[in-house]
Amino acid sequence: xxxxxxxxxxxxxxxxxxxxxxAYADHEARRRAVAEDPGFDRAxxxxxxxxxxxxxxxSEDDGGVGAGPVEIGVVCRELGRVLAPEPYLSGVVHAGGLxxxxxxxxxxxxxxxxxxxxxxxxxxxxxxxxxxxxxRADGVRATVSGDVWTLDGVADPxxxxxxxxxxxxxxxxxxxxxxxVFIVDAGAVTRTGYAAADLTRAASIxxxxxxxxxxxxxxxxxxxxxxxxxxxxxxxxxxxxxxVMQSQVRATTDYLRSRRQFGVxxxxxxxxxxxxxxxxxxxxLAHSMVDWATMTIAGGDPDAVAVAADRVGLHVSRAARxxxxxxxxxxGGIGMTAEYAVGVGTAHLTVLExxxxxxxxxxxxxxxxxxxxxxxEAV
Amino acid sequence: xxxxxxxxxxxxxxxMREFFTTKVPQEIRDTVLEGRHLTRDxxxxxxxxxxxxxLAVPHWPVEWGGQDWTDLQRHLWHEEMQRAGVPIPLAFxxxxxxxxIAHFGTEEQKQRFLPPTANLDxxxxxxxxxxDAGSDLASLRTTAVRDGDxxxxxxxxxxxxxxxxxxxxxxxxxxxPEVKKQAGISMLLIDMTTPGVEVRPIELIDxxxxxxxxxxxxxxxxxxxxxxxxxxxxxxxxFLLGNERVGVAPVGATKRALATLKATAADQLxxxxxxxxxxxxxxELLALELxxxxxxxxxxGGEPHPASSVLKLRxxxxxxxxxxxxxxxxxxxxxxxRAGEDSPQEGxxxxxxxxxxxxxxxxxxxGSNEIQxxxxxxxxxxx
Numbered sequence: 001x002x003x004x005x006x007x008x009x010x011x012x013x014x015x016x017x018x019x020x021x022x023a024y025a026d027h028e029a030r031r032r033a034v035a036e037d038p039g040f041d042r043a044x045x046x047x048x049x050x051x052x053x054x055x056x057x058x059s060e061d062d063g064g065v066g067a068g069p070v071e072i073g074v075v076c077r078e079l080g081r082v083l084a085p086e087p088y089l090s091g092v093v094h095a096g097g098l099x100x101x102x103x104x105x106x107x108x109x110x111x112x113x114x115x116x117x118x119x120x121x122x123x124x125x126x127x128x129x130x131x132x133x134x135x136r137a138d139g140v141r142a143t144v145s146g147d148v149w150t151l152d153g154v155a156d157p158x159x160x161x162x163x164x165x166x167x168x169x170x171x172x173x174x175x176x177x178x179x180x181v182f183i184v185d186a187g188a189v190t191r192t193g194y195a196a197a198d199l200t201r202a203a204s205i206x207x208x209x210x211x212x213x214x215x216x217x218x219x220x221x222x223x224x225x226x227x228x229x230x231x232x233x234x235x236x237x238x239x240x241x242x243x244v245m246q247s248q249v250r251a252t253t254d255y256l257r258s259r260r261q262f263g264v265x266x267x268x269x270x271x272x273x274x275x276x277x278x279x280x281x282x283x284x285l286a287h288s289m290v291d292w293a294t295m296t297i298a299g300g301d302p303d304a305v306a307v308a309a310d311r312v313g314l315h316v317s318r319a320a321r322x323x324x325x326x327x328x329x330x331x332g333g334i335g336m337t338a339e340y341a342v343g344v345g346t347a348h349l350t351v352l353e354x355x356x357x358x359x360x361x362x363x364x365x366x367x368x369x370x371x372x373x374x375x376x377e378a379v
Numbered sequence: 380x381x382x383x384x385x386x387x388x389x390x391x392x393x394x395m396r397e398f399f400t401t402k403v404p405q406e407i408r409d410t411v412l413e414g415r416h417l418t419r420d421x422x423x424x425x426x427x428x429x430x431x432x433x434l435a436v437p438h439w440p441v442e443w444g445g446q447d448w449t450d451l452q453r454h455l456w457h458e459e460m461q462r463a464g465v466p467i468p469l470a471f472x473x474x475x476x477x478x479x480i481a482h483f484g485t486e487e488q489k490q491r492f493l494p495p496t497a498n499l500d501x502x503x504x505x506x507x508x509x510x511d512a513g514s515d516l517a518s519l520r521t522t523a524v525r526d527g528d529x530x531x532x533x534x535x536x537x538x539x540x541x542x543x544x545x546x547x548x549x550x551x552x553x554x555x556p557e558v559k560k561q562a563g564i565s566m567l568l569i570d571m572t573t574p575g576v577e578v579r580p581i582e583l584i585d586x587x588x589x590x591x592x593x594x595x596x597x598x599x600x601x602x603x604x605x606x607x608x609x610x611x612x613x614x615x616x617x618f619l620l621g622n623e624r625v626g627v628a629p630v631g632a633t634k635r636a637l638a639t640l641k642a643t644a645a646d647q648l649x650x651x652x653x654x655x656x657x658x659x660x661x662x663e664l665l666a667l668e669l670x671x672x673x674x675x676x677x678x679x680g681g682e683p684h685p686a687s688s689v690l691k692l693r694x695x696x697x698x699x700x701x702x703x704x705x706x707x708x709x710x711x712x713x714x715x716x717r718a719g720e721d722s723p724q725e726g727x728x729x730x731x732x733x734x735x736x737x738x739x740x741x742x743x744x745x746g747s748n749e750i751q752x753x754x755x756x757x758x759x760x761x762x
Contacts (some may be wrong), residue, residue: 276762284661289665364655375462378665
């Protein structure tokens with residue numbers, strides 16, 4: 001048992017941190033990036049590709065690096081620390097993960113190779129308007145004629161969808177045949193882009209007889225794989241949220257030490273320092289849970305990963321509410337402004353939670369399973 | 380990063396689990412698992428079973444019965460004991476005075492006290508707190524004045540847990556009233572049968588007799604029972620209280636209590652709100668357990684990790700929360716707390732209110748949770 005990074009993981013963390021620090025050390029740079037199309041820094045995306053970060057999850061045969069979940073988690077934490085708007089979680093972990101899970105060898109080599117090289121931005125279209133974190137594809141229906149597939153329906157919200165080149169779409173197969181996964185050229189659909197609460201870009205996408213290429217074997221129900229990739233994305237989203245929360249706790253303690261009111265610094269007031277201590281407690285417990293869930297992936301058991309995703313989802317969602325809300329409160333008015341990273345961080349935590357599953361959702365799922373076990377085992 | 384235990388540690392854990400579940404009398408374990416009160420004899424018997432196997436004081440120096448385990452092994456030992464319903468070795472002996480004598484005591488003190496302390500042939504009490512010296516321990520006023528070779532002790536200690544069973548008491552006493560308050564304190568070992576020592580029970584809100592006042596009136600203590608340096612008591616106290624924070628998050632026991640509650644009140648698990656409370660507590664306990672493992676993995680040189688305060692704070696909150704859930708599941712049956720064994724209400728339900736009330740102490744003792752927040756904000760966050 002070991003909860004520490006090895007030397008290579010530390011080197012990866014430092015390299016990614018260094019690159020992101022040049023890009024987003026100043027929150028103004030992030031504000032500029034999200035304000036301009038495509039909502040993130042394409043040059044930075046290219047440098048992440050050169051560093052091998054975009055190919056991290058994918059096998060070397062597919063043009064990737066073949067790294068493990070801990071390494072991907074390292075990257076997500078660093079992105080979270082600076083609120084990087086790059087569509088890594090949506091485009092690489094989620095959409096790329098779907099391709100890696102269900103694509104044919106040729107499709108994987110092509111799509112993941114170009115994704116890893118930074119030549120192609122993917123987005124996963126797997127949510128329907130009004131739906132709530134289900135791996136059933138209700139909003140988009142697939143039709144086949146001969147061997148030509150087309151899609152109809154609406155996917156929304158599609159995170160990272162506005163700037164994507166290719167969409168990885170989940171759709172209901174004909175005759176209640178389950179869920180298929182398809183590739184669609186983003187130029188062939190009607191796409192309405194918008195900014196989420198944290199100003200990262202999403203889109204509403206309408207398919208109207210849109211030509212689609214099945215990923216993997218056509219017509220096969222891929223819902224188990226779709227569910228597992230959603231679970232992996234939840235766990236990596238928790239890593240990203242952890243990075244945000246670490247920055248928020250640090251910023252809040254710095255602020256309490258430096259901000260003067262009534263002639264003294266704020267850390268003179270015990271009511272405030274005790275609240276900061278409680279933020280730290282939430283952070284450390286969340287950190288443990290995120291490390292655990294990330295390591296669970298390496299075990300390779302989809303059921304264990306599903307439970308870990310719910311556990312970390314519940315815990316981190318709650319920690320994110322606590323830390324995010326307190327970070328704003330302890331900063332006072334400055335925490336409410338868009339020009340300051342702390343309040344925007346809380347917006348980002350909010351988006352991560354509602355995108356990937358909020359605490360009520362995860363608690364409800366865990367509550368359904370309380371009599372499956374006597375004790376919850378950590379190891 | 381690696382989630383699985385190494386084969387060595389997994390084998391260690393299995394060995395502990397096997398021993399605790401087969402060698403400690405079932406009646407004693409049932410008493411713990413059902414939340415009933417242990418007798419003095421049950422606590423002594425358990426510690427002697429453990430000590431015979433070398434499992435009572437594994438963190439002591441090897442020459443005095445220690446095992447030279449890793450921190451992770453010590454953690455596993457502690458968790459498996461709680462999980463099996465084995466009463467942990469008496470803290471006053473195993474975690475407090477034993478390590479102090481081994482570290483600060485004279486050779487003669489070690490020879491005389493350590494073997495019977497490990498085997499619970501001597502039952503120790505802790506004489507630190509006083510009516511005006513709780514979290515502010517250095518304000519203590521009990522005095523020890525030199526008279527020939529002896530010390531003469533006068534004053535009052537309080538919150539002396541299980542003092543009614545005590546053979547000896549380790550005390551902090553003021554030996555120099557003229558200097559800064561931390562600098563004039565020494566540690567004395569006092570035989571509780573000495574004339575002038577009086578133990579008076581304090582009744583608590585749960586109706587139990589767990590703590591006491593201990594009064595000292597002209598108690599003569601031989602000079603060779605001073606531990607460490609004269610006026611060096613504060614250093615010893617810090618050493619001892621640092622040890623006290625290790626393992627202070629009772630994760631294994633709280634997990635076990637929740638699992639037992641799930642089984643006992645199974646019919647109430649049909650209520651979705653109850654299921655949600657259980658699921659929530661299980662998840663919080665998992666996060667706490669994982670944090671304990673992270674702290675163990677990081678702790679170096681036996682010094683408590685700064686995040687130990689997180690464990691104490693959250694561990695006691697969750698311990699209290701599980702007792703609160705138990706109380707709510709018992710409902711009106713909890714009113715029969717002081718009814719006899721012939722009560723028509725089930726025993727587990729009758730015990731919930733006293734347990735819930737008793738566990739209010741957990742966020743007060745061992746450095747109150749406010750003290751832990753102070754430690755986190757000052758030491759870790761630099762506020």
